[in-house]
Amino acid sequence: MHPAYSVIVFTTASGAGYGLLFWLSLAQVFGLMPVDRWLSFTQIVVALGLITAGLISSTLHLGHSERAIGAFSQWRTSWLSREGVAAVATYVPSGLMAFIWLLGVETSWVIPLALLSAAGAVVTVYCTGMIYASLRTIRQWYLGLVPANYLVLAAVTGALLFALTTAIFEQVPAWVSVACLIGLATAAALKSWYWQTIDADPGKYTAEMATGLGHIGKVRPLDPPHTRPNFVMREMGYAVARKHAEKLRRFVLLGLFAVPAFMVLIALLLGIGAPVFYLIATCVAAVGIIVERWLFFAEAEHVSMLFYGHERA
């Protein structure tokens, strides 16, 4: 599948934003808020900023961005529509929570708002994952592991951002570092499991099934219907070379998981220079997750390519 850059930016940026919002909300619920309320306010501004930047980016790949309002209407059947509704709905409690933190008022209302914000973040990212996981045409996406990966990666990138923004202002609480480490380990395990799963499945659909000509024999393409690639081939036929995919997977394991985990560990053990270590961890992970998301698209194979010479999909 062709990786649309605006969708990569959207899913990674808003994923990290929702992750950060999730941890901020949990901190509020469990009374683990930092002493300085301006820190919390800065953090939620970063979270909502990333979410908003991502959502705006997601409209860039549309043919008619100006009609995007219509995408909120079909939540009964469409995961894309559900994602839009959940994303907008999450702004309400998180926006109110940000306002409360800005004013610095003490109110018990902040707890339900935090719970709703956390739930909204989880639901929105889950919907993002389900947009892909509901497509039966792409075996690398039609998996329960896909929304799980989206959720864990959003949580872990959010946790790194939470740690970084905290480290700039004050001491990073131990629970944040531990959350980062557990998240990184879980995400690495899930991603490896995902890659093993897609590698083990050769695809159950064949060119013979697509054409219904298997009773005669093997189906081979003879004359193409067009001399140059059409939309279907450009959009659905995009593929990354196997050897490049292997290298990029290793890069993801290193950049998205190993290096950040090492940095977090050093920051936790040394107790000094935390902002620098968390900055390195976050920057390396940012490159790592962009590569991870690019691979998610580039490794995905579409059934329609069976008509264009693929033997299995």
Place this chain on the structure above:
Amino acid sequence: MTSLPATTNKKLGLVIDLDICVGCHACATSCKEWNTGGYSAPLSDHDPYGGDPSGAWLNRVHAFEVGEGANAKTVHFPRSCLHCETPDCVTVCPTGASYKREEDGIVLVNPDTCIGCKLCSWACPYGAREYDYDDGVMKKCTLCVDRIYNESIPEVDRIPACVRACPTGARGFGDLGDPDSDVSKNVAARGGYNLLDEFGYKPVNKYLPPRAPVSVAGTKSDRPAEQVPKPDGSAVERLFAWADQALSR
């Protein structure tokens, strides 16, 4: 509305005879000709006369080679939207622009509300939807909805352009929900089948398989391909060899 109708009054669709199709592309070009001036905005082309031509077409004709040896066949294979009964291309649409008509089962895209997110094309296993980069909306076979009910054209033309254009009669059009229609009878008689039935989208369009080769007495279906005869050293061959040498001097 993106929700699918529970039932449709008719199941209008095409029946494509792979035994008769000669791969002339008349269906594809007439489709392009009609639909570029029809229902939605024009089907845009990019670099049409240059080195990298591309554009939105609603019908594509593949040619496949199937089987081995003397049993091998060339099968011309037109491919377009199958107007499935329960397709995901409709339900994934976030705006409701992609819809299935209750009255006749035709699957259409509303070009006024489509946001061009392309998700429907991802959901289609048949690669039947093509995005129009100029219009910014998805294009697909309309079953010539602007012809089949069009009372301003002669009755003989009130069928899809591809069916009207086919010179060999390889394409049929009718109500596949009515077992007594000509197309349904043809499908029953010839063993018409669905593409990728495993998906369960219940395509309305049917394909008729190529007929089995007629066996002629004395021919074996698995005989090897014809060979160029080897020189046998006859007088005539020697004469020609001498002439060839003499003339080559």
